Amino acid sequence: MHYKVILRILGILLMIFSFSMLPPLAISYIYNDGADFAFIAGFFITLVTGFLIWIPVYRVRQDLRTRDGFLITVLFWAVLGFFGAFPFMITEDPHLSFVDAVFESLSGLTTTGATVITGIDYLPKSILFYRQQLQWLGGMGIIVLAVAILPMLGIGGMQLYRAEIPGPVKDSKLTPRITETAKALWYIYLSLTIVCGVGYWLAGMDVFDAVSHSFSTVAIGGFSTHDASIGYFDSLTIELICVFFMVVSTVNFGLHFFAWRQRSISHYFKDPEFKFYISTLLGITLIALIVLIVTNTYEPAESLRKATFMVVSIATTSGFATADFAHWPAMLPFLLFVATFAGGCAGSTGGGMKVIRVLLILKQGYREIQRLVHPNAIIPVKLGKKPISDRVLEAVWGFFSVYMIVFVVMLVALLATGLDQVTAWSAVGATLNNLGPGLGNVSAHYGNLNEPAKWVLCFAMLLGRLEVFTLLVLFTPIFWKR
Template sequence: MHYRVILRILGILLMVFSITMLPPIAVSLFYDDGHDYAFVGAFAITITTGFLIWLPVYRVRQDLRTRDGFLITVLFWVVLGMFGAVPLILSQSPHLTVVDAVFESLSGLTTTGATVITGIDALPKSILYYRQQLQWLGGMGIIVLAVAILPMLGIGGMQLYRAETPGPVKDSKLTPRITETAKALWYIYLSLTIACALGYWAAGMTPFDAIGHSFSTVAIGGFSTHDASIGYFDSSVIEAICIFFMVISAVNFSLHFFAWRQKTILHYFQDPEFQFYVSILAAVTLITMLVLVSTETYAPIDSMRKSIFMVVSIATTTGFATADFAHWPVMLPFMLFVAAFAGGCAGSTGGGMKVIRVLLILKQGYREIMRLVHPNAVIPVKLGNKPISDRVLEAVWGFFSVYLIVFIIMLIALLGTGLDQVTAWSAVGAALNNLGPGLGDVAVYYGNLNETAKWILCFAMLLGRLEVFTLLVLFTPAFWKR
């Protein structure tokens, strides 16, 4: 393990992260909200710490190994989560405890969208902007930026890319050079954000709300500048724009890349994961709509409008709201919440287990059924016309198994802190899937939970963002052996 080069990288990344404190300072001065001191203090603390870490090892030049990449990725998210909490601790509105500030910071950076804050409408503009910015950076920007910038500093980026990029097949690259891949993904991410902000603005949002909500929409985050979330605007046009960008942001970004490179969209409809992803959204939406209409919860038009928005929001793990789905009738709250376990597509900003893994598990299950009928037949599992190797299928099943085991352990831990079953179950699911809103006592916000439960959920959010294995591998003795 190259600890000196790891410290050098962390020092550089902390100094880079300190720059993200400058836009909130500008927002604070522009709106004269009196909270610029919190970000000035956070900037000074972050850049000084980063410099002190970097200075003793700034001459170190070594190639990163895969193990180094895993450690850096985990440390990066943990350290940024801690330093991202500093402005929230220093601020007088809201004046959060350490655990609440770290929870809010990690929730933003991991694009979970769970909050411990109430009275969001009354918060200073700089704090509101900062929360949205955390999600935007966490959505896809931080590691992509790091991968694009680090090679210019003499630090290889492929190990970071392998450690952080979601999906069962991690070694596929869109371009021969990882830097070019990172830049391509970054340009797509930035372009979607700008297009989303312009759409919101044209639909009637203020420029501040449009920028803030575009950050959390494209990041599949769910933070809002209002307590009522997207429902605050009560606009079908804004909801339609939000639905569109939530759907495409939860699609594999490699499909967006090829659409931009080849100037065609036909490959979307030929992609098995995309087909399955759209099918899930359509099926869950139809069931939700039928139940809402049959139970007369809303008028038919309102049922359609709220069904489409809430299904897309929850299933893609965004977490925006136009209705309180936790109190919908029959099985709807449970069904929507379970849909979030599939989440977005691999290679997207969405959370959850990823649609492609669910698809492969179903295909493997179908193959086992067919083997009962035809014991001697050779039945390959295919995605489209491409056979999937048993090694990939084993990895998917391994991920699924560990995911469930981690879920159960954390559920038991939360129950041990005194939470009721519904709250504990949904809180773990919302954190592990990077969803945000849950059921029971966490349907609206997480501020009433005890401190132990919040720390457990912070760990769950990191597990979800790093897709479980990247974090758990650090707890194995083999990882630390020379």
């Protein structure tokens, strides 16, 4: 393990992150909201700490190994959550406790969207912007941004990229060089953000809300500048724009890259994961629509509007709201919540286990049924026309098994803190899948939970963002052996 180079990179990344506090500082001066000192203090604390970590080892030049990449990734997200909490603690409003500030910071950076804050409409504009910005930075992964910068500093980044990018097949690259790959991902991400923001503005949002919500929409974060979320605007046009960009942002960014390069969208409809993903969204939306109409929850037209938005929002792990789905009739709250376990596509900003894993599990399950009828047949599992190796299938099943075990362990831990069953299992699911809103006592916010429960959920958010194994591998003896 190259501890000196790990410290050098951590120091550099902290110094880079400190500059993320300057845009909200500017917002504070523009609106004169009184929160400027919180961002000045947060900026200098983060910058100086990063500098003090970096200066003793700034001359170290070593190649990163795979284990170094995992440790840097986990350390950076954990440390970032801590330093990102300073503005929430220092400012007079909301002036959060340490655990609440870390919870809010991690929720933003991991694009979970769970909040401990109430009265969001009355927060300083700079704090509102900072929350949205945290989600935007976390959406694609600050590590990927760093991969585009670190090579200029003499540090390779392939190990970081492999540890950060979601999905079961992590060695595929969009371009031959990892730096160009990271840049390509960010160009696409930035372009989607700009187009989304302009769309919101043209639909009636003011500039501040348009920019803020474009950050959290493309990041699939779910933070809003209003307690009523997207429902605050009561605009069908805004909801349709939001639905479109939530779906686009949870599609594999590799498909967006090839669409940009080839000036064609035909490959989307040839991709098995994309087709399965869209079909699933449409199927759940249809079920929700039928139930809402049959139960007379809304008028038919309103049922279509509510069902479409909330299914897409919850299934994509965004967490925006135009209705309180937790109180919808029949099995709908449970159905929508279960959909978050699939989440978005691999290589997207969505949470959950990723659609491609669910698709591969279903395909392998069907193969086992076929083997019951033809026990000696050789039946490959295919995505499209491409057979999937047994090694990938084993990895998918291993991931699914560990994901479920982690879910159960954390559920038991939350129950041990005194939470009721509905609140506990939905809180774990909402944070592990990076969704945000849950059911029971966490359907609106997480502020009423006890401190041990919040720390458990902070760990769940990190596990979900880093796809479980990246974090759990640090707790294995073999990782630390020479």
